[in-house]
Amino acid sequence: MSRFRDSVPTINRKEPSLSVIVPVYNAAPYLKRCVESICNQTYKQMEIILVDDGSTDESFNICKILEKNDSRIVVVQQANAGSSVARNTGLDFATGDYIAFIDSDDSINERMFETMINFILENELEVVECGLTSTNKKQNVSDSNTFIESREKAMERLIREKNWSVWRRIYKKELIGNLRFIPGKIHQDVFFTVDILNRAEKQGYIAEPFYIYNTENESITRSPYNMKKLAAKDAPYYVFECTQGYNLNVRTLASQYLIRTLLSHYDRLFSHSYLDPNYTYRKEIKSEIIDQLKLKYKNNSFFALLAKYSPFWLYGIILKLIALRIKIRLMLLKR
Template sequence: MSQSKDSKALSNKHPPLLSVIIPVYNVEAYLERCIQSILKQNYSNLEVILVDDGSTDNSWDICKLYKSRDHRIIIIQQTNAGSSVARNTGLNKASGDYIAFIDSDDYVKTEMFQTMISYALTNNLSVVECGLTQSNKAKELSPYNHKCFIETQEEAVERLIREKNWSVWRRIYKSEVIGDLRFIPGKIHQDVFFTIDVLNRVEKQGYIAEPFYIYNTENESITRSPYNMKKLAAKDAPYYVFERTQHHNLNVRTLASQYLIRTLLSHYDRLFSHSYLDPDYTYRKEIKSEIIDQLELKYENNSFYALLAKYSPFWFYGMILKLVALRIKIRLMLLKR
């Protein structure tokens, strides 16, 4: 990617306004780091929308403090309703030409928005995605990664299914592409639904490999908490991916089916290790039936465990999982010697 070419794209036009939407909930330990990383961007035409989702710590006070320091900051406080609703509140308030989402415990590199908006303008793109890294690896980053490319809709969807890169905070979006699209309240994997819907509205998207986004690994969230029934309900996300990719080529449809089966197997396996959640096998019977339905679609879904789940009685499948877990445990013990 040519930095001079992208800089020229910005200098020849009035810099578009970028609305950065940040849902905030009990993140006083990380919020200032997040806000500062945005205010220090070398792209300055921003409005930063902080939506406090009923925090009970000092997060709201931090929002008010930064509002008093920088006129670009807009603060909104609402009763706790979840990050989906907070993001929607931000979308309803946003007036930017482009939209970006940042999670309040994460932070971004100084060059992120300048580089992404420049690339979008240079190549007439409505969506641009960047790379990410984890906060515990941020200091290990190599020099600037210049790899970037433009993908067709199918190419982008195929890569996302392979890499499972659904997070909305690694992209900028032209406001007109989002339009009336909103996040679904209460969804654990809300980003999956939103990302698929956005990509189905564009013919192409840009990708910049540089890990501009720093994902926080220190703060526990619901997606990293112990397995529970709310997580089981999240299997509707891969179903949505499967359903919304049926107009694509055979390769994409096959990947979507494989992705769905892998997710179903993950829930199936976890219910065996958390059998108290499913004492009468109700949910495992349901998932087994869903796996069989996918296998009958005749895609290249020759997963050993999918076939094992299809043909094995529950007691046998559970025994295999215990033997595999024991084998892994023994191997780890031997490696520590």
């Protein structure tokens, strides 16, 4: 691993300093847009840590050019190890009072950091979240709704919205402490966010869509279904396990969230049956769904019960009929 600066940028300590960590891997078409949106923030007291994760395109060279243009930029290069490790590397280099994560193909509104830092300071918070939009949506609508929620209310909302992304929050560095991302996890954000919420007494929320999510660039989470994605069902299990000390409503939502995720994998294995020719994984998932249905939560969804009581051949036929019905409806709508 190498670092391409002799010293850390001088930060004016009259205002809290912010370390912005950007893991970079083969993001050349979007990287300049991303970093410029950070550099153009109305909040200036920050360092921008670009962690090149062994890119094979022009990303690293772009990082070095950007570094020359702004003294707040720090470039770190590492062998390819994944975004979890890249974020951890950024945390190890960070010197700011607060931490933000931005993905290298995304961008942010110029007022994001100033608004969020001010909200944190005014309300003595350790973490604040903002809304988001995407590159394929119009961004002329502003929702200025803000509130502060307890740990349980925050967890309840996040489970409902499946809102785990770390890049839409700013964290007090002391809150993160020695917490790090788990290498190799597809849904690494779920584990990190759950752990953060369990450390914070409350969370701030600013609904304004400051974060601009890029829908142009395909990632592993948007790629075709595969066995690596099946392994990611450990994320909703972590949510379920870590909320067992919460109130009944949160525990019920966590169980429902787990069942929905299991059903999603179950259904995908029927449409990708070549991945599970002997029904090994479908048997396992069916057993896990049944175990959740045994719990005293209001989670008896129609499809969960259908998965529980239907033999594999029948469930597969039902899925095909549903898919055919949707296809016909779409054809009729296009007329």
